[in-house]
Amino acid sequence: MRVDQPEVALDDDEFVTRAQAGDLEAYELLVARHTASAYRTAVLLGAGSDAEDVIQEAFVKGYRKLSRYRRESSFRSWLLAIVANETRNLHRSRSRRDGLVLRAAAAEPGSEVTGDGAVGAVLAAERRALLVQALRRLPEKDREVIVCRFFLDLSEDETVTMLGWPRGTVKSRTSRALAKLRGLLDLQEVHRG
Amino acid sequence: MDDLERELRDLRAWLETPEAPDVTARVRAQLAASAPRRRRWRYYLAAGLVALLVALLPPGRAAVADAVAGLLRFAGVTIVTSPGPPPPSRTVSPLPSQRPAGLDEAQRAVRFPIRVPARLGPPEQVLVADPDGTGRYRVATLLYRGGALRVDAFDGHLDPVFVKRSSAAELVTVHGDFAAWVAGPHALTYVDRAGEVRVETARLAASTLIWQEAGVSYRLEGDLAKAEAIEIAESLG
Numbered sequence: 001m002r003v004d005q006p007e008v009a010l011d012d013d014e015f016v017t018r019a020q021a022g023d024l025e026a027y028e029l030l031v032a033r034h035t036a037s038a039y040r041t042a043v044l045l046g047a048g049s050d051a052e053d054v055i056q057e058a059f060v061k062g063y064r065k066l067s068r069y070r071r072e073s074s075f076r077s078w079l080l081a082i083v084a085n086e087t088r089n090l091h092r093s094r095s096r097r098d099g100l101v102l103r104a105a106a107a108e109p110g111s112e113v114t115g116d117g118a119v120g121a122v123l124a125a126e127r128r129a130l131l132v133q134a135l136r137r138l139p140e141k142d143r144e145v146i147v148c149r150f151f152l153d154l155s156e157d158e159t160v161t162m163l164g165w166p167r168g169t170v171k172s173r174t175s176r177a178l179a180k181l182r183g184l185l186d187l188q189e190v191h192r193g
Numbered sequence: 194m195d196d197l198e199r200e201l202r203d204l205r206a207w208l209e210t211p212e213a214p215d216v217t218a219r220v221r222a223q224l225a226a227s228a229p230r231r232r233r234w235r236y237y238l239a240a241g242l243v244a245l246l247v248a249l250l251p252p253g254r255a256a257v258a259d260a261v262a263g264l265l266r267f268a269g270v271t272i273v274t275s276p277g278p279p280p281p282s283r284t285v286s287p288l289p290s291q292r293p294a295g296l297d298e299a300q301r302a303v304r305f306p307i308r309v310p311a312r313l314g315p316p317e318q319v320l321v322a323d324p325d326g327t328g329r330y331r332v333a334t335l336l337y338r339g340g341a342l343r344v345d346a347f348d349g350h351l352d353p354v355f356v357k358r359s360s361a362a363e364l365v366t367v368h369g370d371f372a373a374w375v376a377g378p379h380a381l382t383y384v385d386r387a388g389e390v391r392v393e394t395a396r397l398a399a400s401t402l403i404w405q406e407a408g409v410s411y412r413l414e415g416d417l418a419k420a421e422a423i424e425i426a427e428s429l430g
Binding site for chain 2: 027040043100128150178185
């Protein structure tokens with residue numbers, strides 16, 4: 001997917017220009033193109049079942065703010081910044097955050113694997129469950145940066161735009177978040193151990 | 194990349210993210226309902242209607258006010274309409290520290306360019322009001338017809354300062370952007386920097402047109418017909 005990005009970015013540019021001139025159809029194309037990553041972002045940042053409303057609102061706001069988009073970053077990361085912001089607003093208003101959820105298949109890892117592979121699969125699934133639990137316990141900002149860097153696969157530049165933090169903060173927050181995560185995992189292992 | 198980072202990347206494929214819904218139609222509907230230009234409403238409602246001057250309701254016009262309030266909410270600004278009496282006034286003029294100034298002097302005293310409507314020509318008098326700590330003024334007023342016709346201009350980038358109570362306001366356009374036309378007399382309220390509400394009760398304002406251009410909010414007040422007011426607004430130099 002990342003291989004296609006330069007081409008996609010180029011196309012975006014043209015549609016952005018048209019949308020900025022008031023062309024709603026061009027904006028609809030941008031919406032269609034970025035719905036999947038916007039939705040994934042909202043879900044991974046904890047919007048849960050409200051993710052659909054979040055991205056709808058983000059797209060509407062995106063259109064209204066479009067004149068302020070200066071192409072300093074990709075349209076995608078600019079848009080995802082709005083999605084992230086809307087998700088934060090949601091958390092503020094409902095005082096509940098949906099955590100990361102493992103796919104249902106992951107909960108029954110043994111079901112499709114037999115023999116020696118099954119043991120390894122079970123262990124791997126347990127480890128993933130531990131990781132998700134630890135992630136859920138991270139402070140919001142730490143989790144945000146992990147989601148950007150590892151789950152959304154955003155570059156450092158894109159993460160800077162998306163979270164609106166200085167580059168140095170993105171770097172330091174990433175390593176601090178990883179350290180906290182390690183600490184939480186160690187703690188969990190000890191409890192289980 | 195260490196093990197934990199690799200594990201996190203691997204985890205990505207195991208995280209539940211449902212199929213993305215198609216929101217295109219809903220986004221389109223919402224945007225079509227508020228035509229592209231209308232987004233600017235927020236600015237003026239925040240800065241124009243809300244910040245400066247406000248029309249107070251004569252009793253019995255509540256229905257119209259509700260329609261306006263609906264519109265304002267639609268535009269993304271929450272505005273309280275209250276049929277109650279205005280807060281007591283402590284000053285005669287609603288604009289604090291208002292004083293006359295020459296046009297050039299006034300220009301130096303405010304942070305935005307003062308533009309004179311070509312239709313009206315040079316003002317008979319210029320006033321500035323509500324200075325901040327550095328001596329910059331917030332409002333500039335051009336007076337015509339012995340003070341019966343006035344153009345107030347104020348920096349539209351100021352934070353919204355207020356509660357608005359509206360009377361019969363109508364949507365019109367100035368240079369293709371939405372503007373508000375308030376026909377008929379209404380009292381005038383201004384919230385100063387300290388948050389104090391100043392209501393002018395001595396002089397009832399005549400009809401008023403409120404619009405915004407280039408980040409500056411304008412208010413034209415006088416005994417004017419709507420078309421005439423719009424012409425004046427569109428002739429800003």
